[in-house]
Amino acid sequence: MTTAYDQLRDTFTRLSRLSHLSAITGWDMQTQMPSGGSQARAEALSELSVLMHQTLTAPQIADWIEQAKNESLDTDQQANLHEIARRYQQAVILPDQFVSAKSLAGMKCEHAWRTQRPDNDWSGFVKNFAPVVELSREEAQIRAEATKVSRYDALLDLYEPGMTSARLDAIFADVKSWLPELLKNIIEKQSAEQTLSAQGPFAIEKQRALGLDIMQVLGFDFNHGRLDVSAHPFCGGVPEDVRITTRYTENDFLSALLGIVHETGHARYEQNLPKQWAGQPIGEARSTAIHESQSLLFEMQLARSEPFLTFLRPYVQKAFGDQPAFDPANFKRINQRVEAGYIRIDADEVSYPAHVILRYEIERALIEGDIDVQHIPALWDEKMRAYLGLSTKDNFRDGCMQDIHWTDGAFGYFPTYTLGAMYAAQLFASAKVALPDLNSQILRGDLSPLSDWLRQNIWQQGSRFDTDTLIKNASGETLNPSFFRRHLEQRYLDR
């Protein structure tokens, strides 16, 4: 007999097969497609997304969900049903016309932004951006009414289920209480040190070969994935075939290399999700912040640590020859450099939270209706001066126009970066407790004990538990930002 749960399971298997096509053609669009193919590709992807939305919101889905709640399900099936219901609710609540209107407004804004940002054209940008904000507020309103939370929290929940702005306020208030002082002390300490830059050019082919070697060390499964080039690095594809990308410049190899390490963290999570749940929501990564915790654990906790840099140095010398910048102490300094800067994606792990908190405070006020679009530049300048001591007055391109997220109406996403950094610090600290020899394992490039720990505690868990339970099971407690603070103090001030 086919149960209602079986019907739901089969529907989500179908949806996952369709999203396979969207993931691969999406990757192709960023890495292979000639520009003349873009309109046909956009039409094909939009057709598929309409079809998937129809499948997910078909009338019988709601009935099956209700029936399945009364069927005899094991714990995992119940967890899967919970995730299925969440996705259905999130999708069915918005009218079809609204979804396509918002998607159109976002595409228009993003497309224009690509030239308006280099032109520093804020007033031109506002014309397309104001409607995106309006539609995002409307979406927040609809979702908030259904879930009885605040408007911003309703959007936040899309990326980070269970997270609230009340909790974020407490976390970020704490960070704001110690970060400016910490940043000042680190910059002061580092300014007393002499640091040599690595001298290029570094041939792209050698950078690529080095990146592939390090992916191998990090356990990337090349039978189920590849490395390519795109303008904006990402981790795409499907768990069975993960596509990561980087971008190379000849005068700096560390940016591409650490980018590869970052995406490899995402990739290993995807490649090690529970196979027995492939295609089901319970088999997917837990949340945006947990995904980011894996990339940041690889990039920040692991790769910029002294033991890993010691292991990495001979690879670098073999690839590019030796030079004074690769001396141990200097090599560590160039990989642990801290600077207050304008651009979030170029920021080190110490100043990064300032960029996130600033965005969080502005986007929340914007969605809650406390401020309007025209207030953003002044607020941005004010907060940049307060948090990082830099002014962005009249400098929109390096200020409030620098990121793509808002152009598409992705409000509620930014906090996940810093949550990810905090989860990464907490998980790495737990791994160290569980693996007393971790540092010496890293020193000799043996990452399988760390991988095994992550596989068991995070990767194989998929979405079986909510985030708090997942983290508590792995580390003994729910999110505790003090691990992150301690990590920064230890690494950068030797405390």
Next chain:
Amino acid sequence: MTTAYDQLRDTFTRLSRLSHLSAITGWDMQTQMPSGGSQARAEALSELSVLMHQTLTAPQIADWIEQAKNESLDTDQQANLHEIARRYQQAVILPDQFVSAKSLAGMKCEHAWRTQRPDNDWSGFVKNFAPVVELSREEAQIRAEATKVSRYDALLDLYEPGMTSARLDAIFADVKSWLPELLKNIIEKQSAEQTLSAQGPFAIEKQRALGLDIMQVLGFDFNHGRLDVSAHPFCGGVPEDVRITTRYTENDFLSALLGIVHETGHARYEQNLPKQWAGQPIGEARSTAIHESQSLLFEMQLARSEPFLTFLRPYVQKAFGDQPAFDPANFKRINQRVEAGYIRIDADEVSYPAHVILRYEIERALIEGDIDVQHIPALWDEKMRAYLGLSTKDNFRDGCMQDIHWTDGAFGYFPTYTLGAMYAAQLFASAKVALPDLNSQILRGDLSPLSDWLRQNIWQQGSRFDTDTLIKNASGETLNPSFFRRHLEQRYLDR
């Protein structure tokens, strides 16, 4: 008001968007995908093909077709409706279960064939191949009953609408009457000439750069397409983004280069199909043979001609340095070499029809039930000896197991190769009449007059006319195989 025709048009636009996703992920599978991704990819593509089949055979489609016949349509819309009805009939006639059973049997047979062929394992192959033949006969029977033609003709019509075995019999009987003698004379003539082989190695990167240069000369639009590598060269993708492939070996650059020219012929047809009919059946290529006529026109008629080889020589010398093999007369000889061989895909244009006729005769008898699977090897050997003077006794891997087509049940496809060669000769002869300066244009690499002629007479016509009308409009008469014979006699015997 939305007419029934509008509904059909919109349905086919949707289908074409979905087939865009299948084309690109299919290309990816052959060129990019790591092998561990194959099962998930197969499932995703099969899901999409079920969905497309459901869309194409939905109950309302038949009603719309009937209603549209009574609507006021212009000539092109009528032609489009005709093609729509043809596709609907072809798709709806087979029960869903039959389609998936045949597809499964084909996949199983093809998969095993990949190792059975190198192992020369005919008896192992037969176990999977017999069911494929059985299902193909069943399909032929179902289609034959519906269209009142013979079983083989019903399959042939899938690739070459309007072609019949009666017509093929006449064409091939003629070829068989002169080909053996012609082949003998050419081989005799060439054996009296001393031909130097080109001496490798030829660096892959240089081969690729040369290929790209020649694609540019041939008018390939790189804003709407790319060149990559795959084990079996093909032309894939979509008209807005055509993906051609080749394969390189270091000891021979001509095979990859002329392969690129061949696929560029396919690509230019796709890239120049009528944009105003994009997504509609009338906007697609006319048939398999006409598609092949474009690739063979580029490869055989154009690229192996004396004027083009004269134009090409300096490119080759620039890429690989000079050597005695590149002297004009010798360069022509290595590009016009004729040899009786076992392998169809390695065959020159003179012996190629023998390979096709042999397959046609065997597959027709097989589908009509005149012979059974176990009779194939002896028949193959007998015909190879008769047509090419070679025995394939006990040599299955270079005999009846060499091609992929039958493993998938693609019976009725082989004749289109030789029909394509004949159309190519006929069209090129017409182009020469229309363009009296064609040879001198080719000599200086100016292919735009030839392109313009093809664009106007073939590419822009899509499927507006049936094949006979298309060819008659372009060349003044329907298929006339004597152009092909004359071409071979002129090129190879200077007659």
